Amino acid sequence: MIQVNDLCVTYKSKQETIQALGPVSLTIKQGDIYAIIGPSGCGKSTLLNVLSGLIQNYDGTATINNVKLNPKAHKIGLIPQNFGLLPWQTVYQNCVLAIKIKGIKIDDNMEKRITYIMKKLNIEHLKNRYPKELSGGQQQRVAIARAFILNPDLLLMDEPFSALDALTREEAQALFLDMLHTYETTTVFVTHNIDEAIYMGKKIIMLSKNPGVIVEIIDNPLFNVPNMRETEAYGKLCTHIRHVIKKGWV
Ligand SMILES: Nc1ncnc2c1ncn2[C@@H]1O[C@H](COP(=O)(O)OP(=O)(O)O)[C@@H](O)[C@H]1O
Ligand SMILES: [Mg+2]
Structure with a gap:
């Protein structure tokens, strides 16, 4: 908490x-x-x-x-607006940066976690590339991978x-x-x-x-609701927020 x-x-x-x-x-x-x-x-x-x-x-x-x-x-993970990737490090090196800074050892289990998350975010095949060789969406996925590999509090x-x-x-x-x-x-x-x-x-x-x-503080009734943008409540909540x-x- x-x-x-x-x-x-x-x-x-x-x-x-x-x-x-x-x-x-x-x-x-x-x-x-x-x-x-x-x-x-x-x-x-x-x-x-x-x-x-x-x-x-x-x-x-x-x-x-x-x-x-x-x-x-x-363990605090931060994804800044510009993704915060180091340009001189590969995708893989960027992914493990946060755990390295924390002094966390990359044992077999951790290697499995890294591979799993990189695959899930569809960046595993890019692991040897540098950030400038990636699209914006791919860079963003590397930043997300880095944050989840750390498993932050x-x-x-x-x-x-x-x-x-x-x-x-x-x-x-x-x-x-x-x-x-x-x-x-x-x-x-x-x-x-x-x-x-x-x-x-x-x-x-x-x-x-x-x-x-x-x-x-709004307790969002539309969180996790499928097709939430098509509901009547969505329009109402947008209007309420705009009003505030x-x-x-x-
Ligand atoms: N390092 C700083 N020194 C002096 N004033 C700052 C500094 N950083 C932000 N501010 C001021 O503090 C206020 C809040 O800034 P910030 O948190 O960046 O706002 P936001 O992210 O909501 O746009 C602003 O008035 C900004 O000008
Ligand atoms: Mg700001």
């Missing part, structure tokens, strides 16, 4: 103090998938950076299973599908959900896209404009 209490982040420079986020409190249960949606500059990336351990200077508390959040103690994604064209994006989203269901990975992802929040978020957190506070956005974001 991940617990965030009264989290506030301010950036301080010589000239000014910028209140970037908060106060935000939330509880994320094992296996939950949270979508975060909010206006540009409201603190979405800042929140992910606290959860990933990149920002350590904040007010309030953030814990995983009652231990202060710490990337050394916890918490998976974070910052607008993970925004760089993909519409069709590749839908494919990647479906594949990603399939992986999440298989591994029941606790996930927090940021999106600008209302459809993506409804399709992929078990819960949807709506943040206000800067400094972001939680306006509403219009009210709170201007």
